[in-house]
Amino acid sequence: MKGRFNASSLPDYNSEYLHHHFSTSPSTSADKLDSRNFTLSGDSKDDYNEKNTLSRLQSLKVNFNQKKKEPFIIGVAGGSASGKTTVCSEIEQSLSNKRVCVISQDSFYRSLEEEEKVLAQNQSYDFDHPGRFYHAFDYDVFESTLRKLKEGDDVEIPVYCFKTHSRLTTTEKIAGADVIIVEGILIFFTKHIRDLMDMKIFVDTDSDVRLARRIRRDIQERGRDLDGVLTQYEKFVKNSFDDYIMPTKKYADMIIPRGGANKVAIDLLVEHIKSKLISINRNANY
């Protein structure tokens, strides 16, 4: 039987498997190839020589060794203005490694249509509901981006503007990270998104503190006024926290009370992440 023998036609064996099964005994190599109905491209079963086989297997082994490493994905959830972004940048700085990047679920808010923008300006658009009925978030792009990152692929992250409720035309490229930190209010809500994460953290900050921080931030940075922030909070933000965000706390592996101010919790968390990275052999620069 003739066929093409390449890495993609093999099951996902690692290089140790190839080394163990193919590099010690040429006769074993032939048996293994034969038993899985593989022959080398262009060679008949009778005339392929063992030397040639071994050298091809050797290069196959190199290809397997170069297979892209899956990054370690850490999810950071919590209410709006709980300190998720602050916690993420603390972790990022503590790992002091260029190959750590942070992405926010906020980047995956959809650009609103003109009539939806009018609703948003009147605090009548719900940005906090997880359901697809409101489809404030572009869940499909969010999920496919996480899946690509998980596979070690490069991605383009949208850049979102809270003042205009729309995406900018520019995107931000993320390439080759060892650790990806994903933060957002609803990142633990959907099981198949949650399951992409290797570690889940919930930032648990008192609701008064969150509201005070949100008022200050939204006025200073997101182009809002006091009355608008309070109305939106009362109509949507508080309900969503109680009904959809707080219930996802149970999925967290670790809870950080008070957010970025909690240096003890962040130090413990960073030590834990470092030991995890060492145990899964991503210790190169730690």
Ligand SMILES: Nc1ncnc2c1ncn2[C@@H]1O[C@H](COP(=O)(O)OP(=O)(O)O)[C@@H](O)[C@H]1O
């Ligand atoms: N420990 C803190 N003390 C004072 N202000 C804080 C603290 N942590 C965060 N903030 C401020 O609160 C706002 C929300 O924090 P952020 O980390 O962006 O929260 P989130 O990402 O959960 O919305 C920001 O303006 C930030 O500067």
Ligand SMILES: Nc1ccn([C@@H]2O[C@H](COP(=O)(O)O)[C@@H](O)[C@H]2O)c(=O)n1
């Ligand atoms: N155009 C938008 C989009 C979102 N929001 C609010 O942002 C909050 C989530 O962001 P955090 O950084 O605070 O986690 C969410 O509660 C939305 O209400 C908005 O106001 N306008």
